[in-house]
Amino acid sequence: MMRIVDIVEGTSVDGPGLRTSIYFAGCDHRCPGCHNPQTWPHDAGSDFTVEQVMEVVRRADFNVTFSGGDPMYQAERILPLARAIKDAGYTIWCYTGFTLEQLKDVPGAPELLKLIDVLVDGPYIAALRDTTLPFRGSSNQRVIRLTL
């Protein structure tokens, strides 16, 4: 089971093209100015099985984005879903408040990174806010191609 706050089909702001965005519960980064503070509690939203999420992903038939919250707090639990999404032929973008370097110490994150195509990393820093940057909120964040 994964804890998910919302699943949005057909969003255009969380990566290229129309995508299915999955907003996972839980974030301890607490960036000032965060757009989604309602996702911070780790028990926000509801429990979902892999099959419940895959039903939405298949029906929408878009590539997928993991957002939140910070999906990396549930990295171990998300692994089977990430495998199912990749097996079904979709790409995965993932947003995280951790840096890529920090993720090597987060349980399950190194394994999850192997299934992610593009990682947008780092906390949102309001002083570095830049609305001209595609798919990220502040200039410290990096769009890192892992497999694409």
Ligand code: SF4
């Ligand atoms: S990492 Fe993302 S969800 Fe978490 S507090 Fe920062 S901006 Fe908000």
